[in-house]
Structures are given as C-alpha cells and as structure tokens.
Amino acid sequence: MTAKTLFEKIWESHLVKEILDQPSILYVDLHLVHEVTSPQAFDGLRMAGRTVRRPDLTIAVADHNTPTWDLKLPITDPIAAQQLNALSENCDEFGITLHDRFSPMQGIVHVIGPEQGHTQPGKIIVCGDSHTSTHGAFGAFAIGIGTSEVEHVLATQTLRQFKPKTMEIRVEGKVDYGVTAKDIVLAIIGKIGTAGATGYAVEYTGEAIKSLSMEGRMTVCNMSIEAGARAGMVAADEKTFEYMKGREYVPSGNDFVDAIEKWKELQTDIGATYDKTIILQGKDIEPHVTWGTNPGMVLPINGKIPNPSDYTDPGDKESVERALEYMDLNPGTPIEEIYINRVFIGSCTNSRIEDLRAAARISKGKKVNSNVYAMIVPGSNAIKRQAEEEGLDVIFTEAGFDWREAGCSMCLGMNPDILQPGERCASTSNRNFEGRQGKGGRTHLVSPEMAAAAAIEGHFVDVRTW
Amino acid sequence: MEPFNTFEGIVAPLNRVNVDTDQIIPKQFLKRIERTGFGNFLFYDWRFLEDGSENKDFILNKEGYKNASILVSGRNFGSGSSREHAPWALQDFGFKCIIAPSFADIFFNNCFQNGILPITLPEDIVNEIISNSEKDPDYKITVDLHDQRIWDHNEEVVADFQIESFRRNCLINGLDDIGLTLDDEVNITQFETNRSKHGGVL
Numbered sequence: 106m107t108a109k110t111l112f113e114k115i116w117e118s119h120l121v122k123e124i125l126d127q128p129s130i131l132y133v134d135l136h137l138v139h140e141v142t143s144p145q146a147f148d149g150l151r152m153a154g155r156t157v158r159r160p161d162l163t164i165a166v167a168d169h170n171t172p173t174w175d176l177k178l179p180i181t182d183p184i185a186a187q188q189l190n191a192l193s194e195n196c197d198e199f200g201i202t203l204h205d206r207f208s209p210m211q212g213i214v215h216v217i218g219p220e221q222g223h224t225q226p227g228k229i230i231v232c233g234d235s236h237t238s239t240h241g242a243f244g245a246f247a248i249g250i251g252t253s254e255v256e257h258v259l260a261t262q263t264l265r266q267f268k269p270k271t272m273e274i275r276v277e278g279k280v281d282y283g284v285t286a287k288d289i290v291l292a293i294i295g296k297i298g299t300a301g302a303t304g305y306a307v308e309y310t311g312e313a314i315k316s317l318s319m320e321g322r323m324t325v326c327n328m329s330i331e332a333g334a335r336a337g338m339v340a341a342d343e344k345t346f347e348y349m350k351g352r353e354y355v356p357s358g359n360d361f362v363d364a365i366e367k368w369k370e371l372q373t374d375i376g377a378t379y380d381k382t383i384i385l386q387g388k389d390i391e392p393h394v395t396w397g398t399n400p401g402m403v404l405p406i407n408g409k410i411p412n413p414s415d416y417t418d419p420g421d422k423e424s425v426e427r428a429l430e431y432m433d434l435n436p437g438t439p440i441e442e443i444y445i446n447r448v449f450i451g452s453c454t455n456s457r458i459e460d461l462r463a464a465a466r467i468s469k470g471k472k473v474n475s476n477v478y479a480m481i482v483p484g485s486n487a488i489k490r491q492a493e494e495e496g497l498d499v500i501f502t503e504a505g506f507d508w509r510e511a512g513c514s515m516c517l518g519m520n521p522d523i524l525q526p527g528e529r530c531a532s533t534s535n536r537n538f539e540g541r542q543g544k545g546g547r548t549h550l551v552s553p554e555m556a557a558a559a560a561i562e563g564h565f566v567d568v569r570t571w
Numbered sequence: 572m573e574p575f576n577t578f579e580g581i582v583a584p585l586n587r588v589n590v591d592t593d594q595i596i597p598k599q600f601l602k603r604i605e606r607t608g609f610g611n612f613l614f615y616d617w618r619f620l621e622d623g624s625e626n627k628d629f630i631l632n633k634e635g636y637k638n639a640s641i642l643v644s645g646r647n648f649g650s651g652s653s654r655e656h657a658p659w660a661l662q663d664f665g666f667k668c669i670i671a672p673s674f675a676d677i678f679f680n681n682c683f684q685n686g687i688l689p690i691t692l693p694e695d696i697v698n699e700i701i702s703n704s705e706k707d708p709d710y711k712i713t714v715d716l717h718d719q720r721i722w723d724h725n726e727e728v729v730a731d732f733q734i735e736s737f738r739r740n741c742l743i744n745g746l747d748d749i750g751l752t753l754d755d756e757v758n759i760t761q762f763e764t765n766r767s768k769h770g771g772v773l
Contacts, residue, residue: 114772115772118772121755121758121759121762122755122758126735126736126737127737128737130752130755130758130759132759132762132763132766134770134771135770141601141602141654142653142654142655144604145604145605145606145655148604148605148606153749155749158759162770169601170602182602184602184603185602187602187604188602188603188604191604225769225771226771226772227771227772227773228770228771229771233653233655234653235651235652235653235677245771249653249677250653250677250680251653251654251655251658251677251680251681251684252655252681253655253681253684253685253748254680254684256749257748257749257752260749260752260753261749261752261753261756261759262759262763263752263759265748265752267735299589299647299650300589300646300647300650300673300675303647303673303675303676304676330651330677331651333647333650333675333676335676356769356773360769363773364769364773367772367773368772370772371772399589399591399650420587420588420645420646421588423586423587423588424587424588424589427587517593517598517652518598518599519598519599519601519602526621536591536593536651536652538591538593538594538651539593539594539616540593540594540597540616541593541598544597544616
C-alpha cells in the first residue's frame with residue numbers, strides 16, 4: 106500500500122467525484138456559518154430556488170459584529186443589527202441551528218467548534234472565514250472559503266477543490282520556558298513569509314508541536330493562513346482524544362473507543378513524502394513581536410526595527426518603508442522600547458481558557474499601566490464562565506483590565522471595539538494589517554503572556570526575564 | 572454569471588506587494604447584506620482622507636485611471652481575510668481582470684466565482700506593465716482568455732498566461748459551479764448513503 110500523508114488520507118476519504126483536470130468534489134462534514142460572509146449566500150439560494158442540503162451538518166453563530174459590552178444593552182449600529190437579524194432569519198428559514206448573541210453556547214466560530222465537539226479528526230470542515238484552519242489542530246482538513254463557496258456548500262454539502270500540495274513544517278526539540286505556541290507560529294511566518302505556504306496544506310510536526318496543548322495547537326493552525334496556507338493540521342494523539350472526551354457532539358461510550366481506533370490511523374505514514382519540508386529548531390525560538398503591517402514583519406523581543414536599506418528587493422523595501430511610516434517607527438529602535446496604549450487579549454488565535462490563565466498568571470497582583478487601556482475578550486461564553494469559576498476575572502479586574510463578553514471584538518473591529526487613529530496596541534490576534542483594528546490604529550501581534558506583561562509595563566518586555 | 576469575453580481596457584498600476592483584502596475592502600463595509608454596491612468602498616482607507624475627501628495622490632483617484640478595468644499589482648495580491656467582498660468591490664468599481672506575479676489562494680478562487688480573471692505573470696513583465704501604465708494613464712491592454720494571451724495597444728508587451736481549463740471554461744461560458752456540481756447529485760447521494768452518522772473517517 107502506498108504511504109500517505111495525513112492530508113492525503115482525509116482527502117481521499119472525502120472524494121465524491123474526481124475528474125481529470127477539474128477540481129474534485131469533496132464531501133463536507135461540518136459547515137460553520139457566521140453573519141458576515143453568509144447573507145449573500147442565503148440570498149443566492151433563495152434566488153435559485155435551492156435549499157440547504159444538510160442543515161444537520163451546518164452550525165451558525167453570531168460572532169463578528171456582536172458587541173462585547175453588557176448583553177442587556179442594545180446594538181447601536183443599525184447595519185450590524187441588520188446583518189445579525191439576517192442570520193437569525195436565514196437560520197429560521199433553512200432550519201439551521203444558530204447560537205445568537207444571547208446563547209450560552211455563543212462564541213467565536215473557531216472557538217465553539219472544538220469546544221462543543223463538532224471539530225473532530227478526519228473531518229472536512231469549512232467556514233466562510235480564513236481562520237478556519239484552526240480546526241486542523243484536531244487532525245481535520247479545515248479550510249476558509251468565500252461566500253460563493255458558502256452557497257455551494259449550503260446547496261450541495263460539497264466543495265470543489267483543486268488538490269493542494271503538501272508541506273511539512275517540523276519544529277524539532279523543545280522551546281524555552283516563556284516561549285508559546287504564538288511565538289512558534291510567528292517565528293514560522295517570519296521565516297517563510299506571508300506567502301510562504303500559498304498553495305499548500307501544511308502539517309505541523311516535531312516535538313515542539315506535539316508538546317503543545319490542544320489550545321496551543323489551535324493557535325498554530327489558526328495562523329497557517331497568515332503564511333498563505335490553504336490549511337494547517339496536526340495529527341491527532343492522546344491529547345486530542347483527552348480534550349474531546351465527553352464533549353457534547355463527540356461520540357460517546359463504545360462509539361468513542363471505536364472512533365479513537367480510526368482516528369489513530371490518521372497519521373502520516375512512514376515513507377510518505379511531502380512536496381516541501383521546512384524545519385525549525387525549538388530552542389532557537391524566542392518570544393516574538395510584529396513591528397509592521399503584515400504578520401511576516403516580525404522579530405524576536407530582543408530585535409530592533411529594521412532599516413528599509415537592509416532590503417534588496419524593491420517590493421520589500423517599499424513595503425517596509427510604508428510599514429514604518431504607518432506604524433510610526435524608526436529603524437534601529439529596540440522592540441522593548443515600543444510604548445503602547447492599548448492591549449487586546451482575545452480572538453480565535455488566543456482567547457481560550459489556557460490563554461486567559463497565562464495572561465492571569467502574569468497579571469496577578471499587578472496593575473495595568475496608567476497609560477494603557479487593556480481589554481480581555483473571552484473566546485466564548487463557556488470560556489467566560491469557566492474563567493469566572495476559576496476566579497480569573499477577579500485577577501484581571503483587580504489589575505485594571507476590562508473583562509468583556511465573548512466575540513471577535515477588536516481582532517477586526519467590526520463591532521464597537523476599535524483603535525482610534527494613532528493608538529498602538531499589543532494584540533493577541535492574528536493580523537496587523539493597516540487599519541485592521543481601526544483606521545490609523547497600530548497593531549503589534551504577541552502571545553497572551555507578552556500582551557499582559559506589556560499592559561503592565563506600558564511597553565514590550567521579554568517575559569522570560571521579566 | 573456573465574460570460575468573460577476578450578476585451579481591451581485601461582490599466583491601473585498599484586505598485587505594492589502583499590495588498591491584503593483588509594485594504595481592498597475595510598471591515599466597516601462588510602456589514603452590508605447585498606452583493607452589490609461595494610465599489611464606492613474599494614481601497615477606502617487609501618482612496619479617502621480622514622475628512623472623507625479624495626486622496627489625490629492615490630492612483631485610482633488620478634485622471635484616466637478612474638476608468639480602468641485592469642488592475643496590475645505586486646506579488647501576493649489578495650492575502651488575508653477570505654471576504655468575497657474584495658472581488659465584489661473590485662468588480663463593482665469596474666475591474667474585470669487583475670494581473671500580479673502571485674495571488675493568495677482564497678482571493679484567487681473568489682475571483683473566478685465572480686467572473687473576474689486573475690492572471691499570474693512573471694514579475695519582470697508585471698513590472699513592465701506597471702511602469703508603462705504609470706507613464707501613460709491611457710495605457711491599454713487586451714485580454715484574450717480563449718487564447719490565454721495579453722497584449723498592449725502598441726504590441727510592445729505580449730505575454731501568454733495559463734488558467735486551468737476548467738476555470739477557463741467556466742469563465743468563458745459564465746457557468747455556475749453549483750449547477751455543475753448538482754449535475755453530479757447522484758454521486759453526492761451515493762456518498763451520503765455510505766457515510767456513517769458520525770461522518771469524517773468514521
């Protein structure tokens with residue numbers, strides 16, 4: 106039998122039809138839907154007189170637009186309210202389960218999928234959202250799609266895809282104390298660039314990856330798209346099964362035991378080859394901070410802002426110049442001397458319970474710097490409840506953090522949580538594009554530990570020695 | 572979808588690498604529930620100043636380029652968010668074709684879903700087109716998808732490009748993916764019959 110990669114095993118088991126020189130038709134096990142990228146897809150169905158083929162395999166959640174303030178307060182943005190209403194009406198009309206902003210199960214789409222047990226090894230999972238790659242942490246093939254494809258999946262429960270190439274990103278050995286999953290993935294993007302994995306389905310391997318918790322693996326897979334990858338994945342192991350056990354939509358009892366046997370086969374076979382392999386050493390990875398306007402513009406905490414003249418490629422030189430102007434940074438400035446006035450701990454990258462615990466460990470008994478407004482937005486209502494049971498909210502509020510309701514929040518600022526022009530933010534989210542967190546806002550991507558420490562000091566510090 | 576015919580159009584040069592979809596259409600405009608009307612918001616933060624007036628320095632605000640139907644830009648165009656509002660905005664503004672040395676996957680795919688042709692060409696040819704169109708706001712290119720070739724009006728730049736035959740056929744004939752897939756519904760039903768209640772590989 107031919108040796109196969111994890112990706113190939115999932116791909117082949119989902120082929121509805123393979124046609125020469127055409128994209129294959131793949132069956133979709135789970136379709137996650139949110140308010141921003143779905144209204145036009147539902148309209149398309151209505152116009153064509155089509156219906157949702159498998160509402161039972163479709164889950165919707167309101168997350169991108171939802172305010173994170175007190176749920177009793179109304180939504181003040183009428184256009185956001187209209188989009189949220191459209192999602193409710195569409196889910197009613199087509200019989201789709203919806204977690205609206207008042208649901209105890211509500212949260213960021215890529216947080217609630219794993220949390221409720223919908224996300225499972227070997228599944229093909231899609232969502233009209235580029236960070237769908239998050240679910241690959243469970244050994245699933247999970248990809249972000251556009252709205253036309255959302256409509257296609259709603260109508261047919263399949264997706265047409267050209268087969269991507271495969272890439273292994275192996276992180277060998279262990280990482281140092283204080284170095285997190287976020288630092289690993291930022292180091293990877295720093296090494297291969299924001300288009301380094303374009304056209305590939307990435308599998309993360311190696312001791313440093315396997316040593317990560319499920320939350321950490323989700324952080325790594327989440328940012329695969331920031332390197333251009335079609336998907337990111339980690340083969341399932343005991344940690345995966347332990348995380349899944351007992352969750353609502355995971356098979357239970359003997360079904361679970363049988364499932365584990367099948368899921369264990371979802372490993373890349375010895376002798377299977379990837380189209381490309383990238384290797385990093387865990388011991389070389391330090392806490393990372395982005396300084397520019399894409400996630401590839403990133404440096405270790407002890408680094409200094411680069412000079413455009415360091416770059417030979419004219420495109421790179423121009424984009425570094427633009428980035429430094431937008432970020433209002435000068436070449437040669439040490440990262441540790443960058444002062445911030447906002448902190449955002451949240452997003453589908455870093456808003457899970459482990460992220461909040463890490464931020465709480467740093468913040469306990471300390472005070473947020475007087476120049477900084479810092480907010481913490483849990484990834485889901487379930488995480489919020491758990492954090493409150495553990496007393497993390499008390500640690501945060503005593504330190505001066507604002508403790509908010511769940512949602513996407515200031516990762517993309519579609520709700521009222523945005524940066525003002527010129528504000529500088531240490532953010533645990535995934536994108537530092539111009540204007541991403543608010544027009545004129547300046548974003549530095551970091552781990553929850555680094556964000557919490559920056560909140561307290563008012564500038565970036567090395568959490569390993571802080 | 573409208574069939575994609577051979578056409579000649581004015582080129583607008585956007586000489587930047589890594590143009591992400593957050594720049595193509597900023598998030599504040601994603602709350603609309605329609606597919607149309609996004610052109611006014613295309614490259615909003617670059618096209619408009621704080622007070623809402625036009626940024627005269629931005630290329631699409633300069634005379635001549637406002638009528639462009641071909642956008643030429645640097646590598647990794649369309650990176651970041653999967654928002655299909657990006658191709659909707661480009662199309663609504665009047666662009667039918669985007670030329671770049673490389674594209675991000677999701678954006679590339681979204682273009683085809685909307686009848687926009689993304690053409691990948693070597694960086695030196697892209698740079699030549701950018702340079703020509705920066706010098707001459709009336710610089711025009713003809714795009715022939717059938718023969719997979721572009722040429723400028725004085726035939727100084729002539730380049731061949733490759734598009735997968737399936738996608739090319741869909742664009743030329745304005746075919747709808749969903750309709751095509753539903754032609755194979757029997758295969759989908761067959762797959763579902765064999766699929767366990769837990770799905771995945773179970």
